[in-house]
Amino acid sequence: MVDLILAGSSSIMLAVDVARRMGLDAIIPVVRKFPDGEIYVRITKAVEDKSVAVIHTLGGNPNDLLIEYLLVVKTLKDLGAKEVIAVIPYLAYARQDARFKEGEAVSARIIAELIESAGTSKVLTIDAHLHRIESIDKLFNIKALNVSAVPELAKYIAKNYSLRNPIVVGPDEESEQWAKVAAKVLNTDYIVLEKKRLGDEEVIIESSVDIVKNRDVVIVDDIISTGGTMVETIHKLKEANAGKILVSCIHPVLSANALNKILLAGAYDIVATDTIQSPVSKVTVSPVIAENLPKL
Numbered sequence: 001m002v003d004l005i006l007a008g009s010s011s012i013m014l015a016v017d018v019a020r021r022m023g024l025d026a027i028i029p030v031v032r033k034f035p036d037g038e039i040y041v042r043i044t045k046a047v048e049d050k051s052v053a054v055i056h057t058l059g060g061n062p063n064d065l066l067i068e069y070l071l072v073v074k075t076l077k078d079l080g081a082k083e084v085i086a087v088i089p090y091l092a093y094a095r096q097d098a099r100f101k102e103g104e105a106v107s108a109r110i111i112a113e114l115i116e117s118a119g120t121s122k123v124l125t126i127d128a129h130l131h132r133i134e135s136i137d138k139l140f141n142i143k144a145l146n147v148s149a150v151p152e153l154a155k156y157i158a159k160n161y162s163l164r165n166p167i168v169v170g171p172d173e174e175s176e177q178w179a180k181v182a183a184k185v186l187n188t189d190y191i192v193l194e195k196k197r198l199g200d201e202e203v204i205i206e207s208s209v210d211i212v213k214n215r216d217v218v219i220v221d222d223i224i225s226t227g228g229t230m231v232e233t234i235h236k237l238k239e240a241n242a243g244k245i246l247v248s249c250i251h252p253v254l255s256a257n258a259l260n261k262i263l264l265a266g267a268y269d270i271v272a273t274d275t276i277q278s279p280v281s282k283v284t285v286s287p288v289i290a291e292n293l294p295k296l
């Protein structure tokens with residue numbers, strides 16, 4: 001049972017909202033940077049014998065946020081916390097989940113080990129990018145739960161957009177798990193495309209998308225990073241004379257001017273969740289966390 005929520009600097013509003021939903025207190029530690037770039041953390045509230053859930057995303061500025069997380073957890077344990085539960089809405093580094101080229105670091109595993117070694121007892125995360133790792137249990141040696149925010153995202157879309165004969169499009173093979181759920185909520189069909197990645201920002205899609213002609217489209221993916229995947233998908237859909245194209249994702253990582261690129265490509269709108277705070281984070285994952293945290 002969780003006694004207390006600690007709001008990491010990357011997820012303050014989300015953590016406060018989860019605490020409110022669960023009827024718990026939220027504590028906000030002092031986090032700042034020294035002039036040389038090192039991070040300072042101070043926890044000023046009593047945590048002794050408490051089971052503390054640290055809500056702290058790793059999206060946006062993953063390296064600093066990871067160090068902050070490690071400092072917070074070690075300090076909570078030093079101050080006598082009974083257990084620390086990590087709530088990491090966006091688990092950074094998960095995309096490098098295999099050694100694609102000889103000599104590469106398998107970052108997903110290394111970061112999971114670091115999170116554990118800091119003293120974390122359990123982990124809750126959302127739509128983790130587990131493409132080559134079968135399940136979250138195969139990544140962490142501690143109890144871990146990976147839950148989905150796609151139903152919340154799709155419910156928001158159903159309620160807020162008037163779509164004509166919509167179809168859901170998953171831009172690559174792995175996105176089928178999300179496209180399928182979104183299509184069910186939107187009470188429609190879905191297709192999944194075949195994507196080849198050529199570089200960090202460049203992908204090609206070769207699938208035929210004739211089925212989208214004169215239909216509004218909801219593209220659903222887990223992450224928008226550079227926007228390359230969404231831009232290429234939009235081009236394909238436009239060539240096939242799709243109607244409105246609504247772009248959605250769980251994790252708006254949004255590097256390299258991604259939002260502008262997607263809008264310029266012709267997206268009608270962009271919707272994401274607040275696993276990472278962004279200008280398009282219109283859907284909160286707070287109910288998903290509040291519902292699943294007690295299950296750990």
Ligand code: R5P
Pocket residue numbers: 131171172174200201203221222223224225226227228229230
């Ligand atoms: C890839 O496996 C993911 O599901 C996303 O499609 C990908 O991370 C999107 O990246 P980008 O926006 O840079 O194309």
